[in-house]
Structures are given as structure tokens and as C-alpha cells.
Amino acid sequence: MIGFVISFIFVLVAILILQQDWVHIAINTTSSTVPPPRxxxxxxxxxxxxxxxxxxxxxxxxxxxxxxxxxxxxxxxxxxxxxxxxxxxxxxxxxxxxxxxxxxxxxxxxxxxxxxxxxxxxxxxxxxxxxxxxxxxxxxxxxxxxxxxxxxxxxxxxxxxxxxxxxKAENQNLPACNSEWSSARNGRVWCSTKSGGVQRDWAGVPRKLFSPGSGRSRCVCVQNSSRLENVNIREYEGCPPYAESCPVTE
Ligand code: HEM
The missing domain is CATH 3.10.120.10 (Cytochrome b5-like heme/steroid binding domain)
Structure with missing residues (x-):
């Protein structure tokens, strides 16, 4: 019986020591700092x-x-x-x-x-x-x-x-137009409430937006007439000013 009690105490002490080690390891792991980069x-x-x-x-x-x-x-x-x-x-x-x-x-x-x-x-x-x-x-x-x-x-x-x-903010105000091209009918650009990846509650009208210095233009949807005062924005030739769709030849 005494032998059993002694071995029981021995096992208990061993468990306690081991547990302390685990705690120690855990503390060491959490408190370790990030090593300097190689x-x-x-x-x-x-x-x-x-x-x-x-x-x-x-x-x-x-x-x-x-x-x-x-x-x-x-x-x-x-x-x-x-x-x-x-x-x-x-x-x-x-x-x-x-x-x-x-x-x-x-x-x-x-x-x-x-x-x-x-x-x-x-x-x-x-x-x-x-x-x-x-x-x-x-x-x-x-x-x-x-x-x-x-x-x-x-x-x-x-x-x-x-x-x-x-x-990105400019793209919200001047979203790109939808466009299609076919060799038979040439092409067209048009605006809708979702174009250029921008969902909105207005469709707008197609306009040419020129990038200063390059002479190149791209089609953007313009919400209101005040935008037409922007010197870099021009109407499509041969397209009524407030049409939502314009034919293009180039
Ligand atoms: C600036 C030009 C380019 C650079 C710097 C570049 C760089 C890379 C790099 C580093 C990878 C490996 C990515 C990884 O670790 O998984 C990769 C994969 C690939 N690249 Fe390029 N690339 C370029 C252009 C192109 C072009 C023009 C094409 C196609 C015409 C192309 C087709 C591919 C393909 C198909 C893979 C994947 C292959 C696979 O997963 O098996 N890359 N590219």
C-alpha cells in the first residue's frame, strides 16, 4: 500500500513538473520576438x-x-x-x-x-x-x-x-461608354445605367474625352450639360447632342 502511495505521489509530482514545463514553453513561445530578417x-x-x-x-x-x-x-x-x-x-x-x-x-x-x-x-x-x-x-x-x-x-x-x-473617382463621374463594332454596320457607342463597370442611376450621353497632349480620345458617358463646358470633352460628329447612342466610323 505504501509503495502504491509513493508511486502515486511520484507520478503526481512528475505531472506537475511536466505541466510547469509546458507553461514555460507556452510563455516562451508567446513572448518570443520576431527574428531579424535573414x-x-x-x-x-x-x-x-x-x-x-x-x-x-x-x-x-x-x-x-x-x-x-x-x-x-x-x-x-x-x-x-x-x-x-x-x-x-x-x-x-x-x-x-x-x-x-x-x-x-x-x-x-x-x-x-x-x-x-x-x-x-x-x-x-x-x-x-x-x-x-x-x-x-x-x-x-x-x-x-x-x-x-x-x-x-x-x-x-x-x-x-x-x-x-x-x-477611380473620375471614372465614377465619367464612366466609359458601351461599344460595339461590326464590319457590316460599322460601330456605335452608347450609354446605359451600367457601363465602364459603373452601376448608377443615370445613363448619360456619349462624348469624346481627349487626353491632353496625346490627341487621342475615348468615349465617356456624360451626365449633364455642365460637363460639355470641359474643353477636353467633345460631341460625336453627326450625333444629336442628347442621343444616348452614337454611330462611329473609326
Ligand atoms: C510584363 C510581362 C510579364 C511578366 C513580368 C510575367 C511574369 C510571369 C510570372 C513571374 C509568372 C509565374 C507566376 C507564378 O509564380 O505562379 C507568369 C506566369 C504566366 N504567364 Fe507571364 N508574365 C508576363 C507576360 C505574360 C504574357 C504576355 C503572357 C501571355 C501571352 C503570359 C502568360 C503567362 C502564363 C500563361 C502563366 C502561367 C503559367 C502557368 O500557371 O502554368 N505572361 N508570368
């Missing part, structure tokens, strides 16, 4: 190009390095996008120039809209692939801190987002 040099990154004897398959965009092993069919040898492997070829993500000089991380000449498109790619890699660290170079310094070049790109990104929001 810093990768250009030379090291080049060893992750998926070729024979390479260490793995990585690519970088805007100095952020991703493990793209699961996209082997795209980035591995023989894949259509193998040229992105083992390097940071940020510029080519928006230019589509996959030649050697095009495969560079110099994005200083990009427009705000192109930088927005670049960050869409970055978001894609965050969604689909595992981030592994930062590339020391143009966008991150020796200690992993953002460089002036990255801060500049981020400023252009903010401008791009502002312009995009502005364009």
Missing part, C-alpha cells in the same frame, strides 16, 4: 538559381527574397521565367524586357502607375511564396535597413496610389 548578398542569391548544384530556387523583387521552389515549373531550368531565378530583376516585372540589360533592379525611371503594378507583383509573391530574407544592395543596406532608393520608390508608390484613387 540578410542575403547578391553572390549568395545567385547560388539559388535552380541550376544543377544550386542551393535552391530563390528570386528577389524590390530587395525582398522569396523561395520559389514550388514554382519550379516557371523559374527552374527550362521554365519560361527561369531568368528571374537567383537575382533581383525588379524592373523586368513591369517592362517585360527579359534581355540581360532589362533584368535589372534599377527602377528609378518608372512612372507612379508602373510602381503600383510592381507592388502588385510583390503582393503576389507574399501571397503565393515564402519570404526568406532581404537582399543587401539597392533596396536594403548592410544591416537590412531600407535604403534611400527604397524610400524613393515608396514615395512614388504613394503618388501612384493617389493617382489611381483619383482616376
Amino acid at each position: 540578410l542575403i548578398t547578391k553572390d549568395e542569391l545567385s547560388l539559388y538559381n535552380g541550376d544543377e548544384n544550386s542551393r535552391g530556387l530563390y528570386l528577389a523583387i524590390l530587395g525582398q527574397v522569396f523561395d520559389v521552389e514550388k514554382g519550379m515549373k516557371h523559374y527552374g531550368p527550362g521554365g519560361g521565367y527561369h531568368f528571374f531565378a537567383g537575382k533581383d530583376a525588379t524592373l523586368a516585372f513591369v517592362t517585360g524586357d527579359f534581355t540581360d540589360p532589362g533584368l535589372t533592379d534599377d527602377v528609378s525611371g518608372l512612372s507612379p502607375a508602373q510602381v503600383v503594378a510592381l507592388y502588385d507583383w510583390l503582393a503576389f509573391y507574399h501571397k503565393d511564396y515564402r519570404p526568406v530574407g532581404r537582399l543587401v544592395g539597392r533596396f536594403y543596406g548592410e544591416s537590412g535597413e531600407p535604403t534611400e532608393a527604397l524610400l524613393k520608390v515608396e514615395a512614388v508608390l504613394e503618388e501612384g496610389k493617389r493617382l489611381k484613387d483619383q482616376a
Whole structure:
């Protein structure tokens, strides 16, 4: 009986100690801080190009390095996008120039809209692939801190987002027209309560909206006559001013 009581106490104490360990482990896990990002040099990154004897398959965009092993069919040898492997070829993500000089991380000449498109790619890699660290170079310094070049790109990104929001608001006021074209009957543009992806409670009338400087125009639906005072907006020739549909020949 005494033997049983002693072993019972022994088991109880062991359980208590174990539980304390679990608590300890749990506390350690919750209080642990995020480790600093792994810093990768250009030379090291080049060893992750998926070729024979390479260490793995990585690519970088805007100095952020991703493990793209699961996209082997795209980035591995023989894949259509193998040229992105083992390097940071940020510029080519928006230019589509996959030649050697095009495969560079110099994005200083990009427009705000192109930088927005670049960050869409970055978001894609965050969604689909595992981030592994930062590339020391143009966008991150020796200690992993953002460089002036990255801060500049981020400023252009903010401008791009502002312009995009502005364009979206303009699109609500001047939605694109519906259009159709047939070789037999030429074409027509017309307005309805849903056109250009904008659902609204007015249809409007088709007008040509010229983009300043380019001489090119596109069809937009204009809600009221006050818009007609806009110098960049003109009526379609041969179409009654308040017709909801206009024939076009070009
Ligand atoms: C700026 C130009 C372009 C860039 C930077 C680009 C880049 C890429 C990248 C990085 C991938 C792999 C995505 C992943 O990891 O899953 C991809 C996939 C793909 N791209 Fe492109 N691409 C471009 C233009 C095009 C064009 C013009 C076409 C078609 C004519 C095209 C067709 C495809 C297809 C079909 C896939 C998917 C293949 C699959 O899932 O099996 N791409 N592209």
C-alpha cells in the first residue's frame, strides 16, 4: 500500500513538473520576438538559381527574397521565367524586357502607375511564396535597413496610389461608354445605367474625352450639360447632342 502511495505521489509530482514545463514553453513561445530578417548578398542569391548544384530556387523583387521552389515549373531550368531565378530583376516585372540589360533592379525611371503594378507583383509573391530574407544592395543596406532608393520608390508608390484613387473617382463621374463594332454596320457607342463597370442611376450621353497632349480620345458617358463646358470633352460628329447612342466610323 505504501509503495502504491509513493508511486502515486511520484507520478503526481512528475505531472506537475511536466505541466510547469509546458507553461514555460507556452510563455516562451508567446513572448518570443520576431527574428531579424535573414540578410542575403547578391553572390549568395545567385547560388539559388535552380541550376544543377544550386542551393535552391530563390528570386528577389524590390530587395525582398522569396523561395520559389514550388514554382519550379516557371523559374527552374527550362521554365519560361527561369531568368528571374537567383537575382533581383525588379524592373523586368513591369517592362517585360527579359534581355540581360532589362533584368535589372534599377527602377528609378518608372512612372507612379508602373510602381503600383510592381507592388502588385510583390503582393503576389507574399501571397503565393515564402519570404526568406532581404537582399543587401539597392533596396536594403548592410544591416537590412531600407535604403534611400527604397524610400524613393515608396514615395512614388504613394503618388501612384493617389493617382489611381483619383482616376477611380473620375471614372465614377465619367464612366466609359458601351461599344460595339461590326464590319457590316460599322460601330456605335452608347450609354446605359451600367457601363465602364459603373452601376448608377443615370445613363448619360456619349462624348469624346481627349487626353491632353496625346490627341487621342475615348468615349465617356456624360451626365449633364455642365460637363460639355470641359474643353477636353467633345460631341460625336453627326450625333444629336442628347442621343444616348452614337454611330462611329473609326
Ligand atoms: C510584363 C510581362 C510579364 C511578366 C513580368 C510575367 C511574369 C510571369 C510570372 C513571374 C509568372 C509565374 C507566376 C507564378 O509564380 O505562379 C507568369 C506566369 C504566366 N504567364 Fe507571364 N508574365 C508576363 C507576360 C505574360 C504574357 C504576355 C503572357 C501571355 C501571352 C503570359 C502568360 C503567362 C502564363 C500563361 C502563366 C502561367 C503559367 C502557368 O500557371 O502554368 N505572361 N508570368
